[in-house]
Amino acid sequence: MAKHTTICAGIDTGKRKLDVAIDGSSEQLQVENTAEGHEALLTWLRQHRVKRIGIEASGGYEQPVVAELRRKGFVVVVFQPAQVRAYAKFHLQRAKNDKIDAAIIAACTAAVRKIHAAPDPRLLPFA
Template identity: 70%
Template sequence: MSKTSMASAGIDTGKRKLDVAIDDRPEQLQIENSAEGHRRLSSWLRRQKIGRVGIEASGGYEQPVVEQLRADGFVVIVFQPAQVRA
């Protein structure tokens, strides 16, 4: 039986920047946490064939990028800081 898995990325959210890494790949991206940065991030994730994104709740700084990525069809999981630390 074959097992399929969806390629995933993780985002560390800051007030001004987003740091993005892809599971089991060397590709990384640092991009502005702005509307233009969110559009560029979405495009980059598509080129990398990413389907799912995990992001830590970060005082609301994550909300606009989460909305953009979900609108663009990505599965976005918002983790609470306690979940990430565990």
């Protein structure tokens, strides 16, 4: 019996950069949080056959990359910071930096059992 796994990535969002990690892998990437950086991110995610991406809500800095990823057909899970902190605490992860945070978000994304549909993009101005 073949086991099918969804490759998951986590993105730690900052105003100027995105740190990205793949769950269960040492593969990591850092790109600028710009349109050009998003294109490089998309290429890298496709090369690694990532299907699901988790990203932490970060004061709105995550919104452009989330919209672009969804437009390109990726499943994106937007976490509240408290969710990621609780997941890290449960796994006794205390160290904190952008690369570690990206890996924790990737693991948190892989652990998600129920994926909710993305909100209707027409409602984003009201969010």
